[in-house]
């Protein structure tokens with residue numbers, strides 16, 4: 001493989017790194033019917049290597065999957081789990097969504113932010129912590145929740161959160177309140193998210209008491225969900241086609257192709273931006 005494009009594509013990865021990443025990528029891609037479906041785990045693989053979605057990583061994903069770099073960047077910039085700047089060794093995410101906020105999440109974020117001297121999406125100077133205000137992590141039964149590299153720290157207070165943050169700053173390993181025995185580094189966790197097990201999957205057991213409270217209560221009281229009344233469902237009914245469903249709903253499909261990117265060019269303006277007039281250039285007639 002020669003030529004300037006090839007050199008540019010692989011810029012940033014030494015040959016042995018590239019060879020290792022290629023091997024990992026082959027495993028990831030083989031899990032999907034379409035190579036492009038492997039983009040998200042591949043971006044995690046890049047983060048496990050570089051600590052963020054680097055330009056070399058974008059080129060690697062594009063090259064591996066036959067996509068444009070713009071396609072890869074579009075996905076990488078859509079999801080907040082993909083970092084466009086080098087991430088800290090630990091992402092400390094504090095949930096300030098509704099339930100956690102009312103249970104004290106806002107106060108925890110404020111105190112941790114003060115302690116670290118950084119705000120949302122910023123990283124400490126020593127590179128140890130990136131602080132984030134995060135959305136609901138479906139752990140509301142343990143609110144307020146802090147996540148460190150996506151491991152749960154339940155039922156936090158400003159004091160308990162600060163103790164964990166101080167331990168990280170001191171270089172100590174920290175353990176989540178459930179799940180794995182210790183929090184992995186950002187890069188280690190990214191490799192797990194790319195689809196490579198780290199051997200800690202069985203640590204920590206399943207749902208805790210708060211999560212299971214409804215089920216426990218219903219079992220103690222013999223409560224069950226009401227039976228489904230299926231008497232009005234005719235199992236011999238033919239399935240409704242999408243055209244029939246649209247007609248029944250009284251709506252019109254927009255077009256065969258739903259995206260402007262897929263549409264055939266139909267007017268000069270589709271291909272030549274100079275033909276599009278600014279509002280003040282419109283014909284008087």
Ligand code: FES
Nearest residue numbers: 095100136137139
């Ligand atoms: S609101 Fe914080 S985990 Fe749901």
